[in-house]
Amino acid sequence: MKSSSCPYLAVKITPAIPVVGGILFFFVMGTLLRTSFSDPGVLPRATPDEAADLERQIDIANGTSSGGYRPPPRTKEVIINGQTVKLKYCFTCKIFRPPRASHCSLCDNCVERFDHHCPWVGNCVGKRNYRFFYMFILSLSFLTVFIFALVITHVVLRSQQSGFLNALKDTPASVLEAVVCFFSVWSIVGLSGFHTYLISSNQTTNEDIKGSWSNKRGKENYNPYSYGNIFTNCCVALCGPISPSLIDRRGYVQPDTPQPAAPPNGMAAYGATQSQSDMIPQEERVRE
Incomplete structure (x- = not known):
């Protein structure tokens, strides 16, 4: 049997x-x-205004340093328990990553206490x-x-x-x-x-x-x-x-860069969603 x-x-x-x-x-x-x-601990990206302000601070810091040692651009140094730790600037998220954080190329997000991206679970493994x-x-x-x-x-x-x-x-x-x-x-x-x-x-x-x-x-x-x-x-x-999630799941997704407004001559700018028929003046529509 x-x-x-x-x-x-x-x-x-x-x-x-x-x-x-x-x-x-x-x-x-x-x-x-x-x-x-x-959520493995995804760090929110900087808004366009925050990114522009941070870029301005970086330019001022690198431009005003005079003589002697000049810190490398796009990095900051912090002291943790007597050890010097460098904070790297993320060009994608437009933020200085916190200690132990890293940007995942697969998820395209900065993750707190990034361990690795696990293909078997289909997610990053991080702090949370x-x-x-x-x-x-x-x-x-x-x-x-x-x-x-x-x-x-x-x-x-x-x-x-x-x-x-x-x-x-x-x-x-x-x-x-x-x-x-x-x-x-x-x-x-x-x-x-x-x-x-x-x-x-x-x-x-x-x-x-x-x-x-x-x-x-x-x-x-x-x-x-x-x-x-x-x-x-x-x-x-x-x-x-477990630290709370920093992701606003109920919020609206904001564009990374501000959308340019249409010029007054009636031609649509790149990235605008206004159709050509909407830009015809009212007098011409009546005339047609």
């Missing part, structure tokens, strides 16, 4: 197996959806959804290991009854599950371990790839965001309050 792994093991071992598997599955899907559909991403990959690791262990147990129990080759022949779905889990468990568990390391040291993937900070406090490029304690770093990343 052929049977799948879950009903067979529920009868042979314990009926709690499908319950645990269902809980893990729904937790994985819940954290996946929460990561995909939540990092904990949900971490819980997603961690629970997915448990689910993959759980399925892999149950499939192996199923094959072993069936082998004791009818032999190994017959067990493989009778349960082709279990064999396929074992192969898929075997090749995927290493990458998933490895990714969970990597992000566990990042959380314990209070770093982001972006900072780790660039080698921005050193884990040793005595070095010049020490991490100013680390609390010096693994437990504190984990609590801040996973249990701290």
Whole structure:
């Protein structure tokens, strides 16, 4: 008699197996959806007036500096826990990005505490959804290991009854599950371990790839965001309050540049939505 792994093991071992598997599955899907559909920490772009004012301030600052050291254009320096951090100017959003923020080329937005853009969730991973991403990959690791262990147990129990080759022949779905889990468990568990390391040291993937900070406090490029304690770093990343979203979902989208008004000679300007028939004087319409 052929049977799948879950009903067979529920009868042979314990009926709690499908319950645990269902809980893990729904937790994985819940954290996946929460990561995909939540605001990662998008920073609003500057309005045309704000961008023009900021450009004016930059020109004044670079023009009035005299002799000696002249700061590079489009950057600012701030001190965080004794460490000098440069704030870079975003030419797309027209703002000075806050510390740890970066512009995502795929989402075309500046994101607070930018970690990376994850194609599997279809969203950036940043300040507001990092904990949900971490819980997603961690629970997915448990689910993959759980399925892999149950499939192996199923094959072993069936082998004791009818032999190994017959067990493989009778349960082709279990064999396929074992192969898929075997090749995927290493990458998933490895990714969970990597992000566990990042959380314990209070770093982001972006900072780790660039080698921005050193884990040793005595070095010049020490991490100013680390609390010096693994437990504190984990609590801040996973249990701290979630900052409110800066996106105005009910607001109107404003154009990046002001639309020029139509000149008085009746010719439509570039980008104007007024039709040619609307620009005909009233006297000519009556004459026609």
